[in-house]
Amino acid sequence: KQEVTQIPAALSVPEGENLVLNCSFTDSAIYNLQWFRQDPGKGLTSLLLIQSSQREQTSGRLNASLDKSSGRSTLYIAASQPGDSATYLCAVEEYGNKLVFGAGTILRVKS
Amino acid sequence: GAVVSQHPSRVICKSGTSVKIECRSLDFQATTMFWYRQFPKQSLMLMATSNEGSKATYEQGVEKDKFLINHASLTLSTLTVTSAHPEDSSFYICSARRGQGNTGELFFGEGSRLTVL
Numbered sequence: 001k002q003e004v005t006q007i008p009a010a011l012s013v014p015e016g017e018n019l020v021l022n023c024s025f026t027d028s029a030i031y032n033l034q035w036f037r038q039d040p041g042k043g044l045t046s047l048l049l050i051q052s053s054q055r056e057q058t059s060g061r062l063n064a065s066l067d068k069s070s071g072r073s074t075l076y077i078a079a080s081q082p083g084d085s086a087t088y089l090c091a092v093e094e095y096g097n098k099l100v101f102g103a104g105t106i107l108r109v110k111s
Numbered sequence: 112g113a114v115v116s117q118h119p120s121r122v123i124c125k126s127g128t129s130v131k132i133e134c135r136s137l138d139f140q141a142t143t144m145f146w147y148r149q150f151p152k153q154s155l156m157l158m159a160t161s162n163e164g165s166k167a168t169y170e171q172g173v174e175k176d177k178f179l180i181n182h183a184s185l186t187l188s189t190l191t192v193t194s195a196h197p198e199d200s201s202f203y204i205c206s207a208r209r210g211q212g213n214t215g216e217l218f219f220g221e222g223s224r225l226t227v228l
Contacts, residue, residue: 036219041222043221043222044206044219046216089155091155099206099217101154101155101156103154
């Protein structure tokens with residue numbers, strides 16, 4: 001059974017700091033991996049999607065990497081801003097359309 | 112861009128009543144929609160996969176008779192929580208896949224918070 005773990009569970013950083021969020025998964029037979037952002041009481045916003053054949057994806061200040069063989073992904077946020085404060089969720093998509101989510105990392109960027 | 116709309120965003124009901132939550136893809140057709148549940152401070156858990164014109168596929172441990180899913184058209188899936196109880200109080204989120212197979216992008220609704228008194 002696929003399990004997705006995110007570390008740390010919570011993170012508080014001063015504005016401007018670069019930071020890394022970690023995601024690990026137990027079964028490397030995945031179709032893709034996605035990083036999402038969730039604001040309190042809201043739905044999900046897709047940030048980056050990495051296909052299983054890819055190593056990384058970049059969008060603005062965000063960079064996500066994928067090492068499928070070791071079952072790991074990282075989300076790098078450069079020059080963090082207070083508006084980046086949210087819960088960040090990692091999810092792997094298994095064959096058969098199923099998304100398995102991690103518990104998330106709660107990020108707080110202090111101004 | 113593509114948008115998935117959920118309604119209602121919040122609902123409070125008495126124990127024993129049934130509640131229907133709608134999930135609509137507003138500008139694309141979705142042959143597959145997904146329903147997730149999220150308890151406080153926990154991650155999203157897939158409840159069921161809804162395919163247009165056929166029966167939903169439920170995840171292990173999810174009662175199909177309690178959580179009725181209807182995907183009657185390519186733009187609408189509904190989740191009905193029947194005879195709701197306080198333990199059903201949760202945040203329910205749907206997602207819709209644009210296109211066929213596993214290659215279409217997934218879009219998520221804003222979620223529906225159910226509180227059962």
